Amino acid sequence: MVHTCVVSGCRNRRTAGSSVSFYRFPRDPQRKQRWVSAVNRRGWAPSDGSRLCSTHFISEMKEPCGLEVLDKQEARVEAANALLFLKGQGPATGDQLGREPQPEEGERRAAVVEESASSSLSTDEDDDYDDEESVRDSKRGRFAETPDVSVNFDDILKALKKENQALRESVEKMSLCENSLRNDAEKVRFYTGLPNFFVLETVMWLLAPHMDRMKNVKLSKFQQLLLTLMRLRLDLRNQDLAYRFGVKVGTVARTVHRMVNIMSSTLVPTAVFWPSRAELRKNLPAALHASYPDCAVIVDCFTVPFEEPVAQGNQQQQQQQQNVLKYLIGVAPQGVVTFVSRGALGNVSDRSLAEGCGFLCKLLPGDVVLAARDLNIGESVAARGALFKTVGACQGEAVGRSEGSLPADVASETASVQRHVERVIAMVKRRYAMLTGPVESPFTAACERTSNLSTFDKIVQVACALNNLCISAAPLE
Structure with missing residues (x-):
């Protein structure tokens, strides 16, 4: 839009490359009325498109490098300080615009300049600036409407700390620490x-x-x-x-x-040890108190499969039979594990396992070793002065006699002892699933020549020790 100065006789127009600036009339009603009076056009009122050129001010605004515009804030201050009384510019010729002001006009000019210095003028370039200000005000929302409201940074800091603590607790709860x-x-x-x-x-x-x-x-x-x-x-x-x-x-x-x-x-x-005879007798369950008061341990064997490359040819079936580790376990009548042997291949005999694992060294003369089935270690136990007793095998009974034909008290005792050992073994395996196998090959190699124990042998012993620290199987009933 092309703007023309509203002063009578002034022919300045806004053109490209011109150094003349054009100013809008102020929005403040009082200052706007003073400008209208200074224009001195009878019955005239400015519209939104009315402009005053910079030639009617004390000094023109100077733009550096021609096309570059001064900073808007600096331009406003300079324009306010340079405001000129528009006095005596009426229907007369343009010569009156450049005449020297009279003394009374100087006083009026000084008053207007002093009044106008506290505010700024708006040029056409300021239109965009005003639009940006209005957008920022709308974004500020309630803060623009209530500038007196102060933000309490202490409350914000406390809220952030509380949120940070909650996040830390949530992370710790999900982590393994x-x-x-x-x-x-x-x-x-x-x-x-x-x-x-x-x-x-x-x-x-x-x-x-x-x-x-x-x-x-x-x-x-x-x-x-x-x-x-x-x-x-x-x-x-x-x-x-x-x-x-x-x-x-x-x-x-x-x-x-x-x-x-x-x-x-x-x-x-610390957790898997052979108790003294006095400790065993002190807490002996009632089920064995009368029949086997010298019971030292209840023994059984269990196996764990392990991973091993399958052999080729005729050795395949034999290799599959040997892909298990066999362990001898001793359980006290009170329900704790007191002995665990090292692992041996599944085809090893019970007697060889018992004689080679150090179990017989734990026995004292007069001890009674119970088992729910024949482990073929009776002679080895007898050599230590102890007694091996397969519960339910009565003297003089024919071999192969079924359990159903045994006396009721003997059959009940046999079932009780068998359940007791099986309960403990099952509890250890259920508590530590690694004992169910198959065992990975890196754990089956002997890692110490002095003890001849593989890592998995130690794992079995550790699992039994940890099981003893828990609420173990119920005492024999």
């Missing part, structure tokens, strides 16, 4: 098999001094123990544990092997 298990007994039982966090903390207290040499900057001591227990408890693969704890697969394998060695040398002697 000490704080996430401390007040969650169900989570402890699921991941470790132990009854509560107190027992887990006790195990950690026993193992911590022996873990100082384990340099692992990625996992804490507690996480190393938790990772190992999860491996035994849930039979998770190393890759799965690596994802859960954010480490490499090799780190998981090394951690499990090291922790099993520490637990085998520290925890097993």
Whole structure:
């Protein structure tokens, strides 16, 4: 739109390249009326398109480099300070526009300049600026309407801290760390098999001094123990544990092997031990008190399959029969595991296993060893001065006599002893699923020549030790 100066006789028009600036009439009613009076056009009122050119001010606004416009704020200040009284410019010729002002006109001019200096003029370039101001005001919303409302940054800071704390607790609860298990007994039982966090903390207290040499900057001591227990408890693969704890697969394998060695040398002697005869007799269950008061242990064997490459040719069937590890376990009548042998191939005889694992060395003369089935170790036990008794096998009874034809009290006793041992073995396997197999080949190799124990042999012993720390199988009834 082309603007023309509203002063009578002024022919300035807004053209490209012109150094003349054009100003809108102020919005303030009082100042606007003063401008109209200064224009001195009888009966005239400005419209939205009315403009005054810069030649009618004390000094013109100077634009640097011609086309570049001064900063709008600076332009407003300069325009306000340079405002000129538009006096004496009426229907007369344009000569009157340049005449010298009279003294009374100087006083009026000074008054208007002084009044106008406190405000700014608006040029056409200011239209966009006003639009931007209105947009910002609309975005500020209620803050623009109520500028006196102050923001309480202390409340905002407290709210952010509270939210941050809630997020931290949520992350800790989802992570596998000490704080996430401390007040969650169900989570402890699921991941470790132990009854509560107190027992887990006790195990950690026993193992911590022996873990100082384990340099692992990625996992804490507690996480190393938790990772190992999860491996035994849930039979998770190393890759799965690596994802859960954010480490490499090799780190998981090394951690499990090291922790099993520490637990085998520290925890097993503490939790799996052969009790004295006085302790056994003191708490002997009523089911054996009358018939076998000298019962020292109830024994049985169980097997665990392990992974092994299948042989070719004629050896395939024989190899499949040997792909199990056989263990001899001794359970006290009170329901705790008192002895676990090392693993042997499944085709080994019960007698060879008992004589080679150190079980017979635990017996004292006069001890009674009970079993629910014939393990073919009677002669070996007798050589130690003890008595091996297969419950239900009465003297003088014919071999092959069915259990249904046995006396009622003997049959009940046989079933009770058998259930007792099976209950303990089943509880250990159920609590630590890794014992159900198949065992991975890296765990079956003997890692120490002195003890001739494989890593899995130690795992079986550790599982029995952890089971003893829990509420174990009920005493023999």
